[in-house]
Amino acid sequence: MLTIGNLAKRTGTKVQTIRYYEQIGLMPEPGRTDGGQRRYREAELDRLSFVRHARQLGFSLEAIRELLDLSDHPGKSCAEADAIARRQLRQVEQRLARLEALRSELTRMVHECSGGQTADCRVLEVLRDHAECLTDHDEIGA
Amino acid sequence: MLTIGNLAKRTGTKVQTIRYYEQIGLMPEPGRTDGGQRRYREAELDRLSFVRHARQLGFSLEAIRELLDLSDHPGKSCAEADAIARRQLRQVEQRLARLEALRSELTRMVHECSGGQTADCRVLEVLRDHAECLTDHDEIGA
DNA sequence: GCTTGAACCTCAAGCGGCCGCAGGGTGTAC
DNA sequence: GTACACCCTGCGGCCGCTTGAGGTTCAAGC
Numbered sequence: 463m464l465t466i467g468n469l470a471k472r473t474g475t476k477v478q479t480i481r482y483y484e485q486i487g488l489m490p491e492p493g494r495t496d497g498g499q500r501r502y503r504e505a506e507l508d509r510l511s512f513v514r515h516a517r518q519l520g521f522s523l524e525a526i527r528e529l530l531d532l533s534d535h536p537g538k539s540c541a542e543a544d545a546i547a548r549r550q551l552r553q554v555e556q557r558l559a560r561l562e563a564l565r566s567e568l569t570r571m572v573h574e575c576s577g578g579q580t581a582d583c584r585v586l587e588v589l590r591d592h593a594e595c596l597t598d599h600d601e602i603g604a
Numbered sequence: 605m606l607t608i609g610n611l612a613k614r615t616g617t618k619v620q621t622i623r624y625y626e627q628i629g630l631m632p633e634p635g636r637t638d639g640g641q642r643r644y645r646e647a648e649l650d651r652l653s654f655v656r657h658a659r660q661l662g663f664s665l666e667a668i669r670e671l672l673d674l675s676d677h678p679g680k681s682c683a684e685a686d687a688i689a690r691r692q693l694r695q696v697e698q699r700l701a702r703l704e705a706l707r708s709e710l711t712r713m714v715h716e717c718s719g720g721q722t723a724d725c726r727v728l729e730v731l732r733d734h735a736e737c738l739t740d741h742d743e744i745g746a
Numbered sequence: 747g748c749t750t751g752a753a754c755c756t757c758a759a760g761c762g763g764c765c766g767c768a769g770g771g772t773g774t775a776c
Numbered sequence: 777g778t779a780c781a782c783c784c785t786g787c788g789g790c791c792g793c794t795t796g797a798g799g800t801t802c803a804a805g806c
Contacts, residue, residue, distance in 0.1 A: 465802095467753060477754085482793060497801045499754055512731050519706055519731075523792070533728045540725035544717045547727045551710040554703055561700050564661055568693040575686045583682035585689045586675045589654050589661075607773095609782065619783085620765060628763095639772045641783050665763070 463493075464502040473510045480510065488513060488527060521550055606644040615652045622652065630655060630669060663692055 470477045483489040489510060492500045512533070516526045525546050532543045567588070574584040612619045625631040631652060634642045654675070658668045667688050674685045709730070716726035 465753075476794075478795080479793065481755095486792095495801080497754085499801065508732065515731050517792090519709060520703075529728065529731065532725075533732065540717060540727070543725050543727040544714065547710060547714050547717070551707065551714055554707050554710060558700065558703050558707060561696055561703065565693065565696050565700060567661060568689060568696060572686065572689050572693055575682060575689070577686065578682055580674045580678050580680045580682050580685060583674075583685050585682070585685045586671065589657050589671065590650070590675065607782075618765070621763080623784095624764060637772080637783095639783085641772065659763090 464507065466500045466502070469502045469507060469510065472507060473514050475510060475514055483510070483513065486523070488523060488530070519550065520554060521546070525550065606649065608642045608644070611644045611649060611652065614649060615656050617652060617656055625652070625655065628665070630665060630672070661692065662696060663688070667692065 464472070466477050466480055469475070470480060480489065484491060489506065492502050492506060494500060509530070512530065513526055516529060517523075521529065528546060529543060532538055571585045571588045580586055606614070608619050608622055611617070612622060622631065626633060631648065634644050634648060636642060651672070654672065655668055658671060659665075663671065670688060671685060674680055674682075713727045713730045716730075
């Protein structure tokens with residue numbers, strides 16, 4: 463029987479985050495001591511590990527909810543889980559492309575800065591110069 | 605004299621976002637018509653373009669506030685702006701590294717999925733298998 | 747058995763960076 | 777003069793947590 467603090471340590475999660483997951487129904491309500499403190503078992507450790515791992519892979523909580531649901535129903539087709547992963551992969555690739563563009567622009571800015579006064583700072587100049595804008599008006603991939 | 609809607613169009617910003625920037629003091633309070641509608645000039649268009657461009661490069665609003673302040677004082681040393689940009693570059697590089705790791709793991713997951721039932725789905729298996737966790741417990745770079 | 751102090755509890759609000767809606771007023775073209 | 781697109785304020789919502797206040801419980805040491 464794990465306390466919430468131990469569960470937190472073993473999964474690299476904050477205590478509050480675990481309670482948050484319970485609140486939004488991602489983690490089940492655990493057993494309690496007479497005094498009302500939560501106590502967890504291995505099954506819950508596994509579930510939380512699943513969630514954390516998926517979060518690290520960039521899945522949204524909604525996607526994780528779907529994945530957990532699939533995982534809870536082993537008879538279902540794998541296609542859905544696969545689709546979620548593929549969707550996620552596409553997103554990651556888009557973000558990567560975006561970030562690479564950012565890196566090159568930032569690198570250029572930083573390297574061209576001569577270190578004088580702000581009046582001729584290349585960093586500020588690039589930001590000011592509308593013509594050098596990234597071409598589209600997308601949101602940032604961050 | 606631009607209406608807020610035109611300013612929005614010319615900078616690829618939502619009207620509400622411009623009002624939000626004004627509210628948090630990133631954009632100055634503009635002039636108003638007798639009826640109370642905002643009217644903008646070129647200077648404000650430039651400032652907003654600067655902000656949007658910096659946002660596209662992933663700078664936080666706080667960083668942008670500093671950059672704007674530097675830009676408003678052309679006599680100051682450029683070093684600070686340079687430092688902000690370098691910080692941003694480091695962050696971008698960290699995210700890139702993180703995302704690249706995610707991509708390879710997701711790619712592996714997707715390639716290994718055999719298309720059967722969820723019981724033998726690699727996607728879910730990888731997420732379940734604690735031993736395959738990314739080594740650290742960092743937050744995701746997203 | 748008693749005391750300490752770390753860990754737990756609930757509830758609520760806050761963060762960044764906006765977006766969207768309701769319910770109304772304005773500006774301009776015909 | 778009227779239609780209708782646009783503007784206004786204010787507030788609540790989004791995600792994925794985090795922080796804080798104010799109080800209770802548990803386990804170890806004496």
